[in-house]
Amino acid sequence: MTKWLLRCTKCNNTWFLEVSFDLTKLAEKRLYHYCPYCEKNTFHEVLERIEDEKVVAPNTDSK
Numbered sequence: 001m002t003k004w005l006l007r008c009t010k011c012n013n014t015w016f017l018e019v020s021f022d023l024t025k026l027a028e029k030r031l032y033h034y035c036p037y038c039e040k041n042t043f044h045e046v047l048e049r050i051e052d053e054k055v056v057a058p059n060t061d062s063k
């Protein structure tokens with residue numbers, strides 16, 4: 001399972017979301033999702049992808 005580090009643009013808290021789809025494919029790298037801190041749906045910035053405890057930056061080009 002891939003985890004994503006998200007930052008709520010309302011409260012600026014960061015938290016992890018486990019989803020199987022690739023959030024880097026999102027337009028503007030923003031996700032409208034429920035924020036556990038705001039307790040409502042807000043826009044989130046996608047900061048990092050975490051797979052197997054390894055941090056992978058969303059825009060890293062491995063060339």
Ligand SMILES: [Zn+2]
Binds near residue numbers: 009010011038039
């Ligand atoms: Zn929030």
